[in-house]
Amino acid sequence: MNVRFDLPPELSASAPPEARGLSRDEVRLLVASPSGVHHTAFGSLGDHLRPGDLLVVNTSGTLPAAVDARRAGHPIVVHFATALDDGSWIVELRAPGGPLLDGRPGERLSLAAGASLTLLAPATPGAARLWRAEVPVDVPGFLAAHGRPIRYGYVPRAWPLADYQTVFAREPGSAEMPSAARPFTPELVTRLVTDGVLVAPLVLHTGVSSPEAAEPPQAERFRVPATTAALVSWARTRGGRVIAVGTTAARALESSAPDGEVRAAEGWTELVLGPDRPARVVDGIVTGLHAPEASHLLLLEAVAGAPVVQRAYEAAVAERYLWHEFGDVSLLLRH
Structure with missing residues (x-):
């Protein structure tokens, strides 16, 4: 793994932003690309997207697992x-x-x-x-x-299952929240669509992470509908960028495109994105901030490149962004 940083423990988000007096889309957004790093609020995501860009979202819902x-x-x-x-x-x-x-x-x-x-x-x-x-x-x-939602030591008290669902959740099946989409609100999605940004669904049911030790991801069940595959092809042929909302969406999309062409697919994926398997379809990713040594960092490098990810994480630590499922978010772009 190329990305290296130290995470101060006080930068772990211990509660939903709503408990800190913020709406979901008021968490901070770090935008990083080869041209630099910018800091804003998640509600301004549309300022960094273009008409014809395609957001691919995971509609898996969180189980009280x-x-x-x-x-x-x-x-x-x-x-x-x-x-x-x-x-x-x-x-x-x-x-x-x-x-x-x-x-x-x-x-x-x-x-x-x-x-x-x-x-x-x-x-x-x-x-x-x-x-x-x-x-x-x-x-x-x-x-x-x-059951109740899975939580780890950095979240000291229990929160309702609703706090672990995203606006896109439709099909329960994830052991842990696909948290990159948590800051989206119906109002924000409406603004993005009105501005010409496309949104397409897929499903990947997440397993359990390993916060105590770096491990590769387990096999996970996924489904990429034919309509989503067609929208990906449509966007790419017209110069739009394919932006995965979360590592789960990136894994599912890339699993459906072994030769670089997305097709409808369903089943289990064991794909591990990284230096040996860079992203072939995904041009950028909306993602939370991951712990040092997490295997997800390899996926981010596979999408945006190690230099972009390294600069993003150095800036996030310096600007005291908050980590984990209730924390702040980044948009990492390959170009």
């Missing part, structure tokens, strides 16, 4: 990450200090309302953080009744 469990009589938390095709789930076992790495095949955990889950095998052979688990209940319904 954290639930209490008991393990050998001791309380822990289970994060439900990903639903698999065979009905099992990828889960993570957590204590207050971080992930529990001593799971055992066949281990049974007690959940609320008499439910349980059984660990089957590590999700990745040789790894210990994520497990494939059998859960003999309707998991979405169980989460709706007993």
Whole structure:
């Protein structure tokens, strides 16, 4: 990874901007391109876009994916990450200090309302953080009744699920919020469309991140509709820029374009963007600010180039931007 910076702990956003007296689109926006770095508010995003540019947004909704469990009589938390095709789930076992790495095949955990889950095998052979688990209940319904949004130590108190949904959320399925789109409001989207900026949907259901250790992203389920693929081609042939709203949208788009041409696609993606696989379709990205050593930084380099990302993060630290899902946002442009 080429991008290097130190993140002071006080720059982690500990609450939604609404709790700080701001509307969603009043968070700060850092715009970085080869021509320089600019600072503004997210509500001014349209000043940095052009008629014919295409914003590609993720319409996945956030699940209340954290639930209490008991393990050998001791309380822990289970994060439900990903639903698999065979009905099992990828889960993570957590204590207050971080992930529990001593799971055992066949281990049974007690959940609320008499439910349980059984660990089957590590999700990745040789790894210990994520497990494939059998859960003999309707998991979405169980989460709706007993779950809460996943949060990490930098967010000290609980917030309602509505605070973890974006204006584009239509299809529940993400363990964690596709947070790059959180600052969008209906009014802002209306202004952008009125000014000639295009908006196209796709779906990628996010799994759980690893704030304690840098890990490559897990396989994730995605869908790029035919209409979105057509809009991408239309914009590119007419000189418009394709701007992914979030690393999730970038991953899905690039997964549907192995040869540089976006086509309708659906399934699972294991694509990892980085120096060995630069972006072929995405010209820019709206994204939150990621922690040092996060694998998402490689994706940002793949889209905008390491020099642009490095300058952006140096400026964000110097100007005391706020990090993580409730923090400030950047627009990184390749050109």
